[in-house]
Amino acid sequence: MKYLTVASLATLFITSLALADPPSTFTAAKAVARNKVFFDQAFTGLGDLYCGCEWKWVGKSGGRIDAASCGYETRAQQTRAERIEWEHIVPAWIFGHQRQCWQDGGRKHCVADDPVFRAMEADLFNVYPSVGEVNGDRSNYQYGMVxxxxxxxxxxxxxxxFKERAAEPRDEVKGLVARSTFYMYDRYGLSMSRQQQQLLMAWDRQYPVSAWEREWDSRTAKVMGHHNPFITGERTWTLGHKPSREGLASQIPTRVAAVPSAKTVAGDVIIGNRNSKVYHLQGCPSYASVAPKNRVAFSSEAAAIGAGYRIAANCRQPGQD
Structure with missing residues (x-):
């Protein structure tokens, strides 16, 4: 009888990762997550992300929440409270707003034209089952202490x-969401505020990697072709972390946004004031009031921050400096 050596097992494992087939769309990612990652987690393990609820699988990727299993009580949205939804730990709104495609036409445009956005949207290290109502309430809010x-x-x-636009997950997953967030910002070269970094670093230290989180990483790696290095310990996040940008291999060229005329403010372009070094997002109070002579346009928040600008105080999301 032949026995495999440690080296042979390692070779087989590395080969299996190389042959992985990551999902290419968010719809596909939900089905793959259900069948290859969370297939046995409906009634065992940590439960759903935010409440620890058990559920019953329905269809290709859906589920029906067992509210009694976690003592869940509906806040306002009964239909969503009864179902499993798939939460982006780092919301699509957040990583999308750092892509040119979002400035050109929002999420639909990104899905249609930006392969990097599609990769981020379908990345299984950022997708986790959640009670639908909590998923909806969390919206695109940054994590914070409530x-x-x-x-x-x-x-x-x-x-x-809701007033401060912040969400604080239960203690059992604070470390998990921190390490997932680090992964996304590192892999796709996203820009994170100092305040958000400090909070997530604290959660990472206070809530170390659990046995389930390691199993989650192992199962997900077999599909994605790589691990989350912040779970395995290969990488740690420190203030001023320089992203690896490993997920940008297929990045499409970034188009430079035209500066809007004095009479119009185009699309979702980010407007900066060259005098105050402050930038404004569309929908913020002072977005259209920057004097034409002082107006400069950026294709993303990351570009504005890189040029030395800071977000306007009346436009600030929780967790941003």
Whole structure:
């Protein structure tokens, strides 16, 4: 009888990663996550991301929440409270707004024309089953500490501050969401505020990698072809972390946005004030009021930040400096 050596096993494992077939769309990612990553987690393990609820699989990627399993109580949206949805730990709105495609036409345009955005949207290290209502309430909010207040979802301890646009996940997954966030920002060269970095670094230290998180990483790596190095310990995040940008191999050329005329403010272009070194997102109070002579356009927040600009105070998301 022949036995495989440690070296042989390692070779087989590396080969299997090389032959991995990552999903190419978010729709495909949900089905793959259900069948190859979370297939046995509906009634075992950590439960859904934000509340620890069990669920029953329905269809290719859906599920029906067992509210009694986690003491969940509906806040406002009964239909979404009853179903499993797939949460982007780093919201598509956040990573999309750092892509030129979003400035040109929003999420639909990114899905149609930007292979990097599609890769980010379908990256299984950023996709996790969640109670639909909490997924909806979290929206595109940054993670933060939410003080006080009565429980919003019964025994579920995740909290959402709608006024401050911040979400604080339950303690059991704070480390997990931190390491997933580090992975996305590192792999795709995203820009993270100092305040958000400090919070997630604290969660990473306070809530170390669990046995399930290692298993999640192992299962996901077999599909994606690589591990999350912030789970395996190969990489750590420190302030001023320089992203590896390993996920940008297929990056399409970035088009330079034209500066809007004095009479119009085009699309989703980010407008900077060359005098104050402040930039404004579309929909923010001062977006259209920058004097034409001081107006400069950026294709993304990352470009504005890289040029030395900071976001306007009246346009600031929680967790941004």
């Amino acid at each position: 003080a006080g207040g009565a429980p919003q979802y019964g025994a579920c301890t995740t909290k959402v501050d």
